[in-house]
Amino acid sequence: MSNVFIAFQVNEESRPVVDAILADNPNATAVYSPGLVKIDAPNSLVIKRESIEEQIGQRYDLQQMQVNLVTLSGHIDEDDDQFTLSWNH
Numbered sequence: 001m002s003n004v005f006i007a008f009q010v011n012e013e014s015r016p017v018v019d020a021i022l023a024d025n026p027n028a029t030a031v032y033s034p035g036l037v038k039i040d041a042p043n044s045l046v047i048k049r050e051s052i053e054e055q056i057g058q059r060y061d062l063q064q065m066q067v068n069l070v071t072l073s074g075h076i077d078e079d080d081d082q083f084t085l086s087w088n089h
Contacts, residue, residue, distance in 0.1 A: 004018035004045050004074030007038040014068040016046070016055035024051050028082040036070060045074070 006039050008014040010032065010087075018037055022028055028041040039045065052060045074085030 002087045003042055004072075004087060005038055005040045006072040006085060007070040008065070009068045009070060010035055010037050011068060013018045014065070017052055017065050017068070020051035021036075021045065021047050024048055030081060040087075044084060044088060047083040049054050050062050072084055 008018060014037070018030060020041055022030060024047070025039075025041050028039050028045060031038045031040070032065065047062065047065070048053055049060055049062050050064075052065075062078065063078065065083070072085060074087055077086070078085045
């Protein structure tokens with residue numbers, strides 16, 4: 001089993017995204033370094049639009065997270081409701 005990961009700039013825009021990811025992926029771990037947060041998860045990681053919207057209290061387009069995205073590792077599967085990284089392909 002391999003880990004997937006996603007990393008974001010640490011700022012007010014990415015904080016609710018990170019919180020939503022960690023809430024939805026109990027096996028995920030976040031490592032904070034100056035200006036960056038990297039989230040690792042075994043095998044797959046799911047980012048749900050609905051969970052981010054609950055964090056921020058308004059509509060959210062998953063494409064918005066790319067503004068603060070630094071890097072990622074894994075196969076990407078995305079639609080309007082969810083963004084998934086995995087090695088299951």
